[in-house]
Amino acid sequence: MQALVGAEVDLLVLGAGIAGVTAARRLAGRCSRTLILEAADAVGGVAGTFAVGDFRFDYGLHCFFTAFPHIEKLLDEVMAGRHARRPLTEKVWHRDAWYPYPVTRNLAAYPADVIGKALADLPQGPPSPAGDAAAASEAAVGSYLAHEFVLPQLRKYWNSDPAGLPAGVARAGFMATADEIRAGAVQGLDDPPTRSWSYPADGGFATYVAGLADGLPIRYATSATRIDPAARTVRTADGQRFHYRHLVSSIPLPRLLAMVDGAPPELVDRTAALTFTSVRLVSLGVTAADTPASWVYDLDPRVPWFRATFPGEYSPGSVPPGSAAIQTESYFVGTPTTGDDQHADEVVTSLRRRGLLPDSASVICRDVRTVTCASTILHPAEAPAVQTAIDWLSSQDITTVGRYGRWDNAKFDVVMARTEQLLDGRPVVTAEKGSESDGAQRS
C-alpha cells in the first residue's frame, strides 16, 4: 500500500472508527492508494478514548468479547500480550443493596420474596410474538420481573416508553428464557461469550482500534461535507477536494445521505427522521471510590444515570496511582432536560448517596460530554427506508459500513465481521449475540 500523494486516491474511507479501519485494512491490498478521512483528531470513533487531566476514559463502557474466533485471534495478534481477559462483574441496585446483574440470570442471589414472585409469574411455554418491547418483555419473563426490572431498564436505557419501542430491543432487557430464569434461581448462570471480556492493559479501549489502524494513512480533523458521486469527489470542511475510485463511508446514514448530491429529497427526509439515543457521560477523577463491581446499573428513574463504570478496576493504567475514576452514562432522546453542570452536580450527589463515592473522597477533575448517536432505534415501519437508502447509495457506488452506516446497532466485533463480509461480497451474518437489539444491554 502506498501513502496518499495529492488528492487522488483509489480508496477513500470516511471515518476512522472500527468500521472505517476494518474497511481500509480489508481493501488496502486491492487498492493502490488508500486514505481515511476522520473528523476527530484521533482514531476510535465511539470506541475511542479521551483524557481528562491524568485520567483516561472511554466513550461509555467498552469491553471486548466475541463469538467470532477469527476476530479474537486477530486482536490477540494485534495486542501481542497487551490486553487481558477479565471476569465480568456487574451489579444492579435493588431496594437497598447491590445484586448480581441481570436478575434474570442470577435470581438465586435475590431475596426470597423476589424469587418466589418471579417464579410464580413465569410464562408457561414459548412466548407468543409481541408487537412492542413492553408486551414482548411480559410475554418472555412474566409480569413481575417485567415490571420490577425489565421495563424500568428499558425505560432508562432507551429513554422511551417500552410500549412505543420495537419488540426487538426487549431481549436486551431480559437476556434469558423462562427455563434459564428457573435454572438461575437455583444457581447463577454462566454465560460463556460474555462472562469474561478483554481490555487493553494501557491506553484505553481505543488501543484496539489504534493497533488495527497501524500503518494506515489517516487524515485527522478532516470532516467530509459534500459528496459528488458523478464526479467521484468528496469535499471537506476545510475546503479540500478528494477524487476517489472507491468510496466507503462509516458515518451515520442520515448525515451521509444529506451530503450526497442528487440524493432523493424524500429519502433524505425519511432517514433524517430516524431516531436514536444519545449518551451524556460524566467522567470523574476522584481520590477514592467504593466499587462493588466492574460496573453497576441503577434503574431508579430518580437517579440521573443508568450505568456507572470504574475504569481503574479494569485498566489500572487509566488512573494515576493512589486515585480512582468513575464514569456515568445517562441516555436521552432529543435534548437533555438539564444543563451539563447541573447534571454533573446531580450525578456526584447520587454517587455519594449510593456509597460509590465515599463522603471522605473528593473530586479531582470532572468532564461532561455527549456521544450524539449512541444506539439506533429502528421501528419496523422505518426499516424499508434504511434499506432503500443503503441501496440508493450503493447505486451511486458508495458503500456504507458500520453501526451507524447500516443503522443496525452492531457491537464492535460484529461491526468488524460484517464489514469484512460486506466488502468480500459474502452474505452478511445475521446477528446472534451481536447487536444490542438481539443481545446483551452491556454492548
Ligand SMILES: Cc1cc2nc3c(=O)[nH]c(=O)nc-3n(C[C@H](O)[C@H](O)[C@H](O)COP(=O)(O)OP(=O)(O)OC[C@H]3O[C@@H](n4cnc5c(N)ncnc54)[C@H](O)[C@@H]3O)c2cc1C
Ligand atoms: C455507550 C456505548 C457503549 C458500547 N459498548 C460496547 C462494548 O462494550 N462492546 C462492544 O463490542 N461494543 C460496544 N459498543 C458498540 C461499539 O462502540 C460500536 O459498534 C463501534 O464503535 C461502532 O464503530 P463504527 O466505526 O461503526 O462507528 P463510529 O465509531 O461512530 O465511527 C464513525 C467515525 O466517523 C467519523 N465521522 C463522522 N462524520 C464524519 C465526517 N463527516 N467526515 C469524516 N469523519 C466523520 C467519526 O468521528 C467516527 O470516528 C458501544 C457503543 C456505545 C454507544
